[in-house]
Amino acid sequence: MTITLTMDGQEITIEQGKTLLDVARENGKDIPTICFHDATTANALCRICVVEVEGMRVLQPACIVQAAKDMKVETRSEKVVRARKTILEMLASTMDLSEATDIQAMMKDYGVDEDRFPDAERREVPVKDDNPMYIRDYSKCLLCWRCVQVCADDAQYTYAINFEGRGYETQIGTFFDKSIPETTCVLCGQCVGVCPTGALKPRREFLLEQGLSTQEISVLNTGRKRRKS
Amino acid sequence: MFEIDLTLLIPAIETYIPLGRSGLLPALHAAQKIYGWISEPVAAEISRTLRVPLADIHGVIEFYSLFYNKPIGKRIIRVCTDQACALKDADGVLQHLCAHHGLEPNQTSSDLSLTIEASPCLGLCELAPVALVNDQAETNIDLKKDSYELGRPKSIVGGSIRLLTVNCGNGTASLTQYGNYPALAKALGMKPEEVVNEIKASGLVGRGGAAFPTGTKWEGAAKARADQKYVVSNADESEPGTFKDRILLLDDPHRTIEGMTIAWYAIGADKGYFYVRGEYPYILPVLEQALEEAREANLLGKNILGSGFSFNIEIRVGAGAYICGEETALFESIEGKRGFPRVKPPFPTTHGLFGKPTVINNVETLCNIPLIIAQGAAQYRGIGTEKSPGPKLFCVSGDVPKPGLYEVPFGVTLRELLEMAGGVANGKSLQSVLFGGAAGAFATAEHLDVQMTFEDLRAVGLPLGSGVVMVFDETRDMRDVLKRLGHFFAHESCGKCYPCQIGTQRQMEILDRLAMGKVLEGDLIRLQDVGWTMTDASLCGLGQTAASAVLSAMKLWPQLFEHSDVQTSQR
Numbered sequence: 124m125t126i127t128l129t130m131d132g133q134e135i136t137i138e139q140g141k142t143l144l145d146v147a148r149e150n151g152k153d154i155p156t157i158c159f160h161d162a163t164t165a166n167a168l169c170r171i172c173v174v175e176v177e178g179m180r181v182l183q184p185a186c187i188v189q190a191a192k193d194m195k196v197e198t199r200s201e202k203v204v205r206a207r208k209t210i211l212e213m214l215a216s217t218m219d220l221s222e223a224t225d226i227q228a229m230m231k232d233y234g235v236d237e238d239r240f241p242d243a244e245r246r247e248v249p250v251k252d253d254n255p256m257y258i259r260d261y262s263k264c265l266l267c268w269r270c271v272q273v274c275a276d277d278a279q280y281t282y283a284i285n286f287e288g289r290g291y292e293t294q295i296g297t298f299f300d301k302s303i304p305e306t307t308c309v310l311c312g313q314c315v316g317v318c319p320t321g322a323l324k325p326r327r328e329f330l331l332e333q334g335l336s337t338q339e340i341s342v343l344n345t346g347r348k349r350r351k352s
Numbered sequence: 353m354f355e356i357d358l359t360l361l362i363p364a365i366e367t368y369i370p371l372g373r374s375g376l377l378p379a380l381h382a383a384q385k386i387y388g389w390i391s392e393p394v395a396a397e398i399s400r401t402l403r404v405p406l407a408d409i410h411g412v413i414e415f416y417s418l419f420y421n422k423p424i425g426k427r428i429i430r431v432c433t434d435q436a437c438a439l440k441d442a443d444g445v446l447q448h449l450c451a452h453h454g455l456e457p458n459q460t461s462s463d464l465s466l467t468i469e470a471s472p473c474l475g476l477c478e479l480a481p482v483a484l485v486n487d488q489a490e491t492n493i494d495l496k497k498d499s500y501e502l503g504r505p506k507s508i509v510g511g512s513i514r515l516l517t518v519n520c521g522n523g524t525a526s527l528t529q530y531g532n533y534p535a536l537a538k539a540l541g542m543k544p545e546e547v548v549n550e551i552k553a554s555g556l557v558g559r560g561g562a563a564f565p566t567g568t569k570w571e572g573a574a575k576a577r578a579d580q581k582y583v584v585s586n587a588d589e590s591e592p593g594t595f596k597d598r599i600l601l602l603d604d605p606h607r608t609i610e611g612m613t614i615a616w617y618a619i620g621a622d623k624g625y626f627y628v629r630g631e632y633p634y635i636l637p638v639l640e641q642a643l644e645e646a647r648e649a650n651l652l653g654k655n656i657l658g659s660g661f662s663f664n665i666e667i668r669v670g671a672g673a674y675i676c677g678e679e680t681a682l683f684e685s686i687e688g689k690r691g692f693p694r695v696k697p698p699f700p701t702t703h704g705l706f707g708k709p710t711v712i713n714n715v716e717t718l719c720n721i722p723l724i725i726a727q728g729a730a731q732y733r734g735i736g737t738e739k740s741p742g743p744k745l746f747c748v749s750g751d752v753p754k755p756g757l758y759e760v761p762f763g764v765t766l767r768e769l770l771e772m773a774g775g776v777a778n779g780k781s782l783q784s785v786l787f788g789g790a791a792g793a794f795a796t797a798e799h800l801d802v803q804m805t806f807e808d809l810r811a812v813g814l815p816l817g818s819g820v821v822m823v824f825d826e827t828r829d830m831r832d833v834l835k836r837l838g839h840f841f842a843h844e845s846c847g848k849c850y851p852c853q854i855g856t857q858r859q860m861e862i863l864d865r866l867a868m869g870k871v872l873e874g875d876l877i878r879l880q881d882v883g884w885t886m887t888d889a890s891l892c893g894l895g896q897t898a899a900s901a902v903l904s905a906m907k908l909w910p911q912l913f914e915h916s917d918v919q920t921s922q923r
Contacts, residue, residue: 157850166695166848167695167849167891168848168849168850168891169849169850170849170850170851170889170890170891171850173888173889181887181888181889181890181896182888182889184695184891187695202888205881205884205885205888206851206884206885206888206889209851209855209881209882209884209885210850210851210854210885210889213850213851213854213855213858213882213885214850214854216854216858217854239878240858240861240878241872242861242865242872243857243858243861244857244861265850266847266850266853275405282405282406282407282408283407284407285405285407285408285410285411286411286414286415286690286847287410287411287414288414288847289414289415289673289845289846289847290842290843290844290845290846290847290853290856290857291842291845291847291853291854291856291857292847293847293853296407296410296411296414297407297410298392298395298396298406298407298409298410299392299395299410299421306406306407307405307406307407
């Protein structure tokens with residue numbers, strides 16, 4: 124069955140059962156997303172994809188709201204832009220987004236002032252380098268939840284990581300802060316694969332960035348020098 | 353370092369095995385009762401017993417303020433430093449206690465005998481200043497006289513009518529005093545849909561803050577097809593300034609239970625849950641006793657009053673998380689998870705607790721149910737106004753001579769209510785009223801003659817919320833009030849959605865600066881942008897109202913914010 128709705132003044136007829144994000148993307152409209160990922164259950168928590176739907180009291184997350192008949196949607200109204208811009212400015216004041224290229228592009232698009240919140244307490248923690256496969260740099264983590272999701276019911280059913288703290292103090296953590304090898308982690312790498320900010324990174328890549336040579340890394344990993352070929 | 357005897361744990365948590373993950377919070381409470389805190393081996397044992405992943409258990413312990421994964425004092429004194437208590441020098445009480453015991457706030461003595469914490473609102477606002485000492489309420493703390501009252505908190509009840517509070521103010525009403533659920537007996541003689549229609553016709557709307565029509569909610573759950581349905585009583589009363597449910601449950605527990613049984617019959621539920629906030633431990637024995645009385649009288653259990661239907665109620669205890677008053681976060685908590693609110697839709701009427709159709713009502717809402725069924729919707733509508741029928745409870749606290757719980761019909765003015773509470777204390781004049789709770793808005797003298805109904809309050813931009821009326825006299829520094837609001841929401845944000853997770857933190861930082869008179873250039877606009885972004889874009893009601901009172905203060909007293917702008921430091 125098809126339905127017709129209005130998006131940014133344009134009448135659009137689509138098959139039923141699509142989200143507003145689907146509709147926008149299929150019609151060449153850009154709605155930014157951060158936490159959304161095709162492989163994980165959408166939680167609508169970053170709120171960067173919010174749009175204005177006529178008759179709704181608050182903005183609606185396009186990633187999960189189903190398109191419905193006669194809906195009138197504004198994807199870039201003044202209210203929407205204020206919310207997106209402020210969310211991005213708040214993110215910039217919180218964590219290190221230097222490797223989050225998608226978000227940097229969004230910030231440009233929305234004219235974000237990265238120093239909008241002077242004197243803001245940032246989330247800064249030392250890099251956790253406790254296993255041979257990947258490092259965890261939670262100063263770059265924006266809590267999109269994807270790693271926790273793929274580690275659990277969305278993919279691997281490993282349940283090695285979960286949340287610590289609450290509110291602004293939330294962080295991804297392990298049982299009583301155990302090192303990764305002491306957890307149920309199977310080093311599958313799914314979490315690294317879905318991380319959008321470089322907070323989770325293959326250890327080899329991290330070490331190369333730190334200026335180590337491949338040979339030094341090999342020594343680090345195996346404890347002996349590479350055999351001469 | 354610590355001797356942990358795990359053999360004590362097994363018998364204490366065995367009963368929760370059939371509950372699986374849902375038994376997690378009860379098991380953690382049980383473990384903490386034994387050991388005082390939850391150590392790694394204890395958490396690991398609970399993980400094995402309930403088959404919950406280790407990391408998930410850690411996540412749950414970390415979420416709830418009343419669970420500890422580090423050693424904690426045998427005696428824990430939680431001093432409320434929230435709004436109503438702050439007006440009665442709660443900060444002084446905290447300092448005095450700390451100095452006396454040689455501790456800092458939120459510190460534990462080295463011999464693990466004592467921990468002193470600053471706490472968000474403990475729901476004892478009319479008895480301020482207060483503290484919770486382990487499971488006991490310590491109220492009316494008076495440093496000058498070096499006195500306080502320990503034990504069952506007093507119930508101060510007043511107002512112009514006594515329908516919901518008829519049994520309140522004189523200790524706990526037993527089943528004999530309350531009566532053998534006459535409204536339930538009457539409901540059982542009606543068809544379930546007739547009961548739903550009666551509630552719809554009464555015009556009752558939820559009293560927890562969201563004001564959703566109760567009958568519509570019941571109808572949704574009644575019509576939903578499922579193998580299981582639930583009724584949940586939301587007694588996670590945590591809105592700063594709110595204490596009505598505490599009094600209703602302590603003094604007249606059967607009224608709420610009867611309301612739940614009628615809901616059970618109306619929607620065809622199988623099971624009921626009482627979710628009581630963790631800061632009300634002294635209510636639990638009262639509730640357990642009342643449930644036992646009801647079971648003995650066949651008002652709960654199998655084949656209730658010969659109807660052929662069965663219904664049981666289980667008590668669940670929260671563990672220090674304001675967010676769990678949000679209905680879907682409450683479900684998550686019963687299910688043994690962190691109290692993250694879910695996205696809606698789907699709504700609880702079709703996808704509630706354990707994904708099943710659920711009716712979740714606030715305690716005060718449920719207390720209205722027996723009244724409606726007993727006297728009929730038509731007569732019930734004779735109370736209050738046409739658009740806001742029924743009685744309403746107001747929690748009056750702050751600068752009034754007679755703070756307490758006041759029952760009035762909808763339509764009474766704020767002035768009339770304040771007069772009942774003795775006006776502004778010490779002959780001072782009114783500066784403002786925090787109306788509806790931390791998630792509410794500020795009223796001033798110009799609102800005194802507004803009729804307190806949903807429609808009249810809406811017209812002037814005041815949310816009724818959970819019925820909080822907190823009075824501030826002319827001498828109070830509203831910037832201190834705003835600062836405490838900021839700290840409350842930053843402490844209580846669950847951290848799920850970005851606007852609230854970061855917004856409550858940034859709001860707190862700006863309000864801290866405001867209170868210190870060290871506002872930065874642009875803070876006013878910054879505060880506004882953060883506030884509106886939280887309001888417009890947050891996932892749940894907490895975030896959507898976390899800036900409500902602050903935004904109302906900015907409108908009412910722009911000079912408060914400007915004044916500090918004079919001292920703007922340059923950056």
